Structures are given as C-alpha cells and as structure tokens.
Amino acid sequence: MSDTVLDISNLVVGLGKTGSGRKIIDNVSLQVRERETLCLVGESGSGKSVTSLTVMGLLPKGSLAASHGSIKLVGEELLTASDRRLRQLRATRMAMIFQEPMTALNPVVPVGRQIDEVLRAHTNLDARARQRKILNMMEQVRLPDVERIFKSYPHRLSGGQRQRIMIAMALVLEPKLLIADEPTTALDVTTQKQILTLIRDLQRDHGTAVLFITHDMGVVAEIADRVAVMRDGRLVETGPLDTILRTPQMEYTRNLLSSVPSLVPRAPRPETSEPVVLETNDLGKIYREHSFLGKAREVAAAQDVTLTLRRGRTLGIVGESGSGKSTVARCIVRLIDPTSGGVRLAGHEISTLSRRLLQPHRKRIQIVFQDPYRSLNPRITVGETIAEGPINYGVPRAEALKRAGELLELVDLPPDAISRYPHQFSGGQRQRIAIARALALDPDVLVADEAVSALDVSVQAQVLELLADIQKRLGIALLFITHDLRVAAQICDDVVVMQHGRVVEQGPAAEVLTNPQVAYTRALLDAAPGRRWDFANFRPVALGETVATATL
Amino acid sequence: MLGYLIRRILAAVPVMGVVALFVFLLLRLTPGDPAAIIAGDTATPEQIDRIRISLGLNEPLYLQFFTWIGRLLHGDLGVSLISNVPVLKLIGQRVEPTICIALSTIILSILIAVPLGVVAAWKHGTWIDRFVMGLSVIGFSVPVFVIGYVLVQIFAIDLQWLPVQGFRPIHRGIVPFIERITLPTLTLSFIYVALIARMTRAAMLDVLGEDYVRTARAKGITERSVLLRHALRNAAVPVITVIGTGFALLISGVVVTESVFNLPGIGRLTVDAVLARDYPVIQAMILLTSAIYVGVNLLIDLAYTLLDPRIRY
Numbered sequence: 053m054s055d056t057v058l059d060i061s062n063l064v065v066g067l068g069k070t071g072s073g074r075k076i077i078d079n080v081s082l083q084v085r086e087r088e089t090l091c092l093v094g095e096s097g098s099g100k101s102v103t104s105l106t107v108m109g110l111l112p113k114g115s116l117a118a119s120h121g122s123i124k125l126v127g128e129e130l131l132t133a134s135d136r137r138l139r140q141l142r143a144t145r146m147a148m149i150f151q152e153p154m155t156a157l158n159p160v161v162p163v164g165r166q167i168d169e170v171l172r173a174h175t176n177l178d179a180r181a182r183q184r185k186i187l188n189m190m191e192q193v194r195l196p197d198v199e200r201i202f203k204s205y206p207h208r209l210s211g212g213q214r215q216r217i218m219i220a221m222a223l224v225l226e227p228k229l230l231i232a233d234e235p236t237t238a239l240d241v242t243t244q245k246q247i248l249t250l251i252r253d254l255q256r257d258h259g260t261a262v263l264f265i266t267h268d269m270g271v272v273a274e275i276a277d278r279v280a281v282m283r284d285g286r287l288v289e290t291g292p293l294d295t296i297l298r299t300p301q302m303e304y305t306r307n308l309l310s311s312v313p314s315l316v317p318r319a320p321r322p323e324t325s326e327p328v329v330l331e332t333n334d335l336g337k338i339y340r341e342h343s344f345l346g347k348a349r350e351v352a353a354a355q356d357v358t359l360t361l362r363r364g365r366t367l368g369i370v371g372e373s374g375s376g377k378s379t380v381a382r383c384i385v386r387l388i389d390p391t392s393g394g395v396r397l398a399g400h401e402i403s404t405l406s407r408r409l410l411q412p413h414r415k416r417i418q419i420v421f422q423d424p425y426r427s428l429n430p431r432i433t434v435g436e437t438i439a440e441g442p443i444n445y446g447v448p449r450a451e452a453l454k455r456a457g458e459l460l461e462l463v464d465l466p467p468d469a470i471s472r473y474p475h476q477f478s479g480g481q482r483q484r485i486a487i488a489r490a491l492a493l494d495p496d497v498l499v500a501d502e503a504v505s506a507l508d509v510s511v512q513a514q515v516l517e518l519l520a521d522i523q524k525r526l527g528i529a530l531l532f533i534t535h536d537l538r539v540a541a542q543i544c545d546d547v548v549v550m551q552h553g554r555v556v557e558q559g560p561a562a563e564v565l566t567n568p569q570v571a572y573t574r575a576l577l578d579a580a581p582g583r584r585w586d587f588a589n590f591r592p593v594a595l596g597e598t599v600a601t602a603t604l
Numbered sequence: 605m606l607g608y609l610i611r612r613i614l615a616a617v618p619v620m621g622v623v624a625l626f627v628f629l630l631l632r633l634t635p636g637d638p639a640a641i642i643a644g645d646t647a648t649p650e651q652i653d654r655i656r657i658s659l660g661l662n663e664p665l666y667l668q669f670f671t672w673i674g675r676l677l678h679g680d681l682g683v684s685l686i687s688n689v690p691v692l693k694l695i696g697q698r699v700e701p702t703i704c705i706a707l708s709t710i711i712l713s714i715l716i717a718v719p720l721g722v723v724a725a726w727k728h729g730t731w732i733d734r735f736v737m738g739l740s741v742i743g744f745s746v747p748v749f750v751i752g753y754v755l756v757q758i759f760a761i762d763l764q765w766l767p768v769q770g771f772r773p774i775h776r777g778i779v780p781f782i783e784r785i786t787l788p789t790l791t792l793s794f795i796y797v798a799l800i801a802r803m804t805r806a807a808m809l810d811v812l813g814e815d816y817v818r819t820a821r822a823k824g825i826t827e828r829s830v831l832l833r834h835a836l837r838n839a840a841v842p843v844i845t846v847i848g849t850g851f852a853l854l855i856s857g858v859v860v861t862e863s864v865f866n867l868p869g870i871g872r873l874t875v876d877a878v879l880a881r882d883y884p885v886i887q888a889m890i891l892l893t894s895a896i897y898v899g900v901n902l903l904i905d906l907a908y909t910l911l912d913p914r915i916r917y
Contacts, residue, residue, distance in 0.1 A: 110821055140824060141824070142821075142824030144824065156815045156818075158816040173825045173826070205913040218819070
C-alpha cells in the first residue's frame with residue numbers, strides 16, 4: 053500500500069549482541085498508515101516497548117538486537133541502515149515520546165535549547181529562524197507564555213507541560229511517524245485527556261502516522277483507529293478498534309477486556325450499624341520551610357479532612373497527584389505527624405500520641421504501598437517479613453512463622469513462598485505478600501495507598517478480588533487511596549474526592565460517581581478515558597445506564 | 605545568587621571562629637606551662653618569663669583569646685620560635701611551590717581523568733573499560749614515593765630529560781619552572797587520576813541510564829553531543845565534589861612528594877614545625893588548611909548551583 057508509513061514484518065528480537073539468544077519479540081508484523089493511529093496494547097513484559105525501540109534503533113547495544121525480519125519506514129529498510137543514517141532519520145522521519153515526562157528531559161538545559169538541538173542537528177536554519185519555528189511549535193502544542201517557557205528549565209514545568217515540550221520536540225520537523233510509548237500513563241486524567249486530544253489534533257493537521265503504545269484499554273478506546281494486542285513478544289490479534297472491543301477473537305484479548313474495571317459503580321451494599329473504627333476530625337498537615345535569613349514558606353498538603361470508616365466497609369479517597377490523598381493516608385497511619393485535627397482509631401485519639409505511646413495502637417492499622425518492587429526488603433525472606441510485626445509485639449517466633457504460612461495461604465501464595473525472597477515473585481505476588489504482611493497484625497483498618505496502581509489490569513483484578521474476599525472473611529475496614537476512578541467504582545462503598553489538599557465532595561460511591569455535585573468531580577469523571585465503553589461486556593455504555601444504577 | 609554567596613561567606617565565619625578557638629586552646633590546654641613548652645628544654649627561667657609576658661599568659665583566658673584574635677585579624681600570626689622570622693613571612697616564602705604543584709596536579713588530573721572516565725563509561729564492559737579501571741587500581745595502590753622514585757630514575761637519571769629535584773619560582777624563567785614541577789606533578793597526579801576517573805565513570809554510568817539520554821539519542825544528535833552535552837554535565841556534580849575535596853587534601857598531603865623532590869613547600873614546613881614544636885607555625889598551618897578547606901567547599905557549592913539549576917539554597 054502506498055500510504056504505509058511503517059511496515060514491520062516478521063520481526064524477531066533476541067537477547068545478546070546479535071539477537072541470537074532468547075526471543076523477546078517473536079515474528080511480529082505490523083503496519084501503520086498515514087493519518088492512522090495504531091494502538092499497541094499489552095501487559096508488562098509483552099514486548100511493546102522493545103518493538104518501538106527497535107524501530108528507532110535505540111535498543112541497548114550488546115544486550116538486545118534484531119535477528120530477523122524487516123522494518124521499513126516509508127519504504128526504507130531500517131534494520132540494515134547505518135548508525136549515521138538512523139541518526140539522520142530520527143526526528144526528521146520518525147520521532148518518539150516517552151512515558152515519564154518528569155525524567156525524559158535533561159534537567160540542566162533550558163527546554164527551548166533542547167528543542168533547538170533537534171533543529172541544529174538536522175537543519176541549516178539560522179538562530180532566528182530556529183527560534184521562530186520553535187516558538188511556533190510550542191504554540192501548536194498549546195503551551196502558555198511560550199517566550200518564558202522557552203527559557204525555563206524542566207523542573208519549573210508541570211508534568212503536562214513537559215510532555216507538551218516532548219511532543220513539540222518530536223513533531224517540530226514534521227516526521228512521518230510518531231511513536232508514543234505510554235505518553236500519558238504518568239499524567240493525571242485531566243492532563244491525559246488534554247494530551248490525547250493534542251496528539252489527535254496534531255496528527256490530523258500534519259498527517260502523521262502514530263504508533264501508540266499503552267496498557268490502558270480506556271486510552272485505546274479514545275484514540276485508536278486500529279489495535280494490535282501483544283503478549284509475551286507475540287502478536288495476539290490485530291483489527292479495527294470497534295472489532296477488537298466488540299468481537300475479540302482471541303481468549304487473551306477477551307480476558308484483557310474483561311479485567312478492565314467498569315466506571316459504573318458496583319451495586320451498593322446496605323448501610324451497616326457496625327462500630328466506627330476510624331475517624332478523622334479536621335485533619336491537616338502543613339509543611340513549613342524555614343530558610344536561613346529568609347522568609348518561611350508554608351504549604352498546606354491537607355486541610356480540614358473529616359472522614360468516617362465503619363467496620364467491614366471500604367472508603368475510597370480519590371484525587372489527582374498533589375491532591376493530598378497520600379498525605380492523609382500517611383497522617384492516619386502516623387507515618388508522618390499531622391499538624392492539626394484528630395485521628396481516632398477504634399475510639400482512641402492517636403494523632404498526638406508520642407512514638408512510644410503510639411506503639412500498642414500501631415497494629416490496629418496497617419498500610420500497603422503502591423510499588424511492590426520497593427516496599428519489601430529484598431534481603432529478608434517473605435516469611436520473616438510477615439512474621440516481623442507479630443514478633444515485635446511479643447508473639448513467639450515459631451508461632452509467628454506458622455501464622456505467616458497461614459496468611460500466605462489466605463493470599464493464595466504457595467506455602468513454600470515462606471522461605472523465598474521477594475525478587476523471586478512477580479509484581480502481583482509481591483503485592484499479595486505486602487497484604488499478608490499488613491494482615492499479620494490483625495489490624496482493624498487496612499490502608500491501601502495506590503496498592504493496585506502499578507499492576508497490570510488482569511493482576512489488578514485478582515488483587516482487588518482478594519481484598520474484597522479478605523474483607524468479607526475478616527470484617528476488616530479498608531481505606532483505599534487511588535487516582536483510578538474505575539478501581540474506586542468497583543471496590544468502594546463511600547468515596548472522598550480531594551483537590552488541593554481539601555475534600556471537595558464525599559458520599560456513597562454509587563452517588564458521587566454517577567451523579568457528582570461538584571464541578572471538579574464531574575471533570576474527573578469526564579476525563580476518565582474510555583468512559584463510553586463497557587469493556588467487560590464488549591459494548592458501549594448504554595445511554596442513561598449510569599443514572600439507572602444510581603437509583604437502585 | 606549574590607545573596608546566596610553573601611550568606612555562604614557569612615556562614616563560614618563561625619566555622620573559622622571555632623577553628624581559631626581550637627587553635628588557641630591547643631597551646632593553653634597542653635599539659636604543663638605553655639611558656640616552658642615554647643621556650644624548650646634548654647631555656648632559662650628568665651626566658652620563660654619573657655615568653656609568658658609576651659604571650660600575655662598572666663591575663664585571664666578570655667582576654668588572652670581576644671588579644672590573640674585581634675592580632676590574628678591584623679595578620680600577626682606570631683614569630684617562629686626556631687627561626688625568629690614572622691610566621692606570615694615564613695609561610696609566604698614556602699607557599700608558592702605547594703600551590704603551584706597542587707594546581708598543576710589538579711589541572712593535569714582533570715584533563716586526563718575525565719576523558720578516561722567518560723570513555724570507560726561509554727564503552728562499559730569492554731576491554732577499554734577494564735583497562736581504565738585496571739590503571740586506576742594501580743594508581744590507588746602504588747605508594748606516592750615509589751612512583752616518585754621510579755619517575756626520577758627514568759626521566760631524570762636514565763633519560764636525563766628533567767632535573768632530579770628542586771624548585772625554581774615562575775618569575776625566574778618559565779622553562780626551568782616547568783622542568784622542575786613536571787615530575788612532582790606527575791607523581792602526585794597518579795592517585796588523583798585514579799580517583800577522578802573512577803568517580804567520572806560511576807557518575808556517567810548512572811546518567812547514561814537516564815531517560816533524557818534516551819531522549820537525546822531519539823533526537824538524532826551525535827553520540828559526542830549525547831555524551832558531552834547531556835550526560836557529562838549531569839554527571840558533573842559528584843565529580844566536582846571529588847575534585848574539590850581532593851584539592852583540599854592535596855594541600856596537606858604533599859609532604860611526601862615535597863620530600864622526594866626536595867621542594868621548599870608548606871608540607872615540609874609543617875612537618876619541620878611539628879618535629880621542632882614550633883607552636884606559632886603549627887597554629888598558623890592549622891588555620892591556613894582550615895581556611896583552604898572552607899574556601900574550597902564554598903567553591904564546590906557555588907559550582908553546584910552553576911551546574912544544576914535545580915540546586916538553589
């Protein structure tokens with residue numbers, strides 16, 4: 053086809069200098085046409101990023117290489133191209149934007165100069181023409197006050213602004229192909245929506261072919277023309293968006309779609325009169341920065357947060373980054389000390405207790421963190437990690453280890469896990485270990501701080517199910533911190549919506565998430581990608597359905 | 605920036621004050637009569653009395669301290685007990701060789717070590733990398749005087765390209781000056797090349813794994829620009845730290861080299877003063893080294909703010 057921009061056929065990428073080792077990409081064929089967005093979807097380790105880096109010629113030298121197949125960019129073979137030729141093609145014919153805008157820009161060079169570098173490397177324009185072109189591009193990516201931002205260093209810009217800079221840098225020479233590797237994953241939903249719209253508009257204006265890599269089915273539903281699903285380095289299936297979402301052919305695709313939590317809240321559970329296990333009263337945390345001979349600066353990370361959690365119930369705190377939700381969680385667990393207000397845990401005021409007096413109350417509340425790769429001590433066995441808490445509270449060692457074994461069974465891990473180390477487990481398994489560790493002290497309240505955010509959707513679904521199951525069995529109260537409204541809709545009885553350190557709306561999940569009263573909550577819901585699709589049932593959300601659930 | 609500079613300089617005042625107090629007490633807290641210590645074993649009672657009065661030892665301690673500090677601020681560091689020359693003049697005579705060798709060592713080390721470290725990191729895991737790291741192990745482990753004597757044997761005795769020892773001030777001819785500082789500089793440089801190359805390599809390896817280096821490569825700029833403009837500048841902060849502290853240590857660590865090459869520097873002045881219990885000179889040397897440490901640290905911190913816009917105090 054004449055308008056094919058990228059044509060990958062039978063690509064094989066393997067480990068080692070020549071790619072002859074274990075195959076990471078096995079026989080993948082893809083085409084992206086002009087003005088088309090192909091979404092490459094898959095869970096972590098499926099090989100989507102390696103595919104894109106192979107196209108750009110950016111595979112880590114010596115450890116990964118293409119051993120077979122061909123990659124043609126507008127008819128030109130890339131796999132056999134010289135380093136010099138590849139360098140010429142980058143930014144001019146093909147460009148790439150990355151997942152993490154916070155680290156993708158050089159922190160010690162002003163952003164304008166970083167874009168300028170592209171022009172200096174590939175064009176002969178003089179300084180004034182270059183600057184005009186850059187400012188024009190910065191306006192096209194809808195950055196405000198471009199003259200100022202041109203001279204700014206990356207740390208002065210927000211995540212969304214940095215990603216706009218990355219996009220400006222990628223598109224300034226109007227490449228034929230744009231590879232976007234999870235470009236919105238690290239951004240808040242409202243920013244994500246803006247960036248997705250921006251990419252689509254620029255694509256329309258410039259006729260760019262976009263290879264969009266993502267793990268998020270919601271994003272796929274928003275942006276894709278066609279979808280390619282990958283798993284373990286192989287292509288599972290390819291097809292137009294509608295076909296993939298409505299009538300997926302392969303079992304794996306069906307499972308992937310079914311795992312996407314629905315934005316429609318689950319049926320509410322009846323109100324209970326169980327005792328209140330956790331309440332906060334006008335909780336606040338203000339950070340004060342004192343500087344030598346300078347003025348003191350105050351930042352209110354959380355203010356006037358009042359919430360109540362009963363036994364056996366789940367309360368969600370939702371909000372974007374910087375909204376103060378994690379600060380509240382950490383104040384409640386007393387990992388940090390609140391500066392005002394109170395925290396009552398099972399009837400005891402704990403916000404002002406000293407470290408020593410707090411100690412007996414610690415076991416009543418336990419926390420599970422976001423990143424299971426960093427929250428477990430790599431040099432301590434799983435059994436020791438779980439037993440450590442109870443041993444600190446005077447439980448004999450043998451008994452604590454026996455209990456650790458039971459807890460591992462509760463979280464569906466094999467009994468031999470007890471003597472193994474964290475690195476021998478996958479992300480989902482590690483999060484189960486973290487949950488078992490938290491449960492070892494028989495807490496009344498379990499705080500989950502973005503506990504499923506780092507997990508793939510299928511694993512996420514399993515962990516959410518596990519938490520629900522544990523709650524049913526043990527009657528534990530869950531405080532669930534999340535930025536993901538889909539997750540909140542599926543697990544929470546009540547939700548608290550936070551913005552800029554304050555609670556803007558709270559109430560039963562079924563009401564807040566279907567009939568929000570505050571503009572900010574509405575904006576959050578509106579920005580949730582793929583909100584018009586009911587992925588698990590392979591159909592669009594029926595009109596009026598959300599309202600119907602609310603009146604149940 | 606200027607405000608920061610002023611605040612940093614002001615912050616150095618209490619540090620130097622504490623050092624001065626320590627130096628002052630050093631003599632007063634030494635067991636026995638300071639005047640007797642200063643006068644030495646062969647002094648007559650009259651001599652000791654004279655010293656006691658000249659040091660003001662009969663007055664209360666805090667008054668003594670303020671008198672001493674007052675003199676210090678006027679540049680009066682006392683008189684050497686051995687040579688009867690004012691300490692300031694003594695140091696002035698001896699400071700040039702040391703400063704020259706320290707500076708040339710640091711400059712030479714940076715010129716050699718930074719490129720070595722960058723290339724080793726870039727060619728990480730190859731024979732080049734292993735070669736550079738091997739060199740640096742040797743640089744670390746061979747004692748300075750061994751390197752010195754080996755260099756003297758080769759370049760001064762066998763090849764007769766350079767003089768064996770001695771120093772010629774720069775104003776008495778640039779060629780003899782360079783001839784005489786070449787071997788001491790080479791000798792001292794070994795360990796600093798090893799240290800700085802190692803640090804550069806480690807910092808570069810960290811930075812080369814960063815996302816923005818991948819971004820730079822994705823822009824299609826040359827590998828040279830990726831390494832120098834994007835990677836090295838970000839790797840500079842830890843390297844500068846090592847260079848700075850290395851320089852500060854150099855000032856007090858040149859004794860062996862000065863002895864090997866018979867240079868009249870402050871390293872040997874200090875050793876001689878310690879052996880002869882020449883207290884005024886010892887005191888002055890402690891103050892001088894501390895001042896250099898404080899000054900170098902200030903420069904390092906300023907370099908940070910210039911290199912990394914995120915660092916603001």
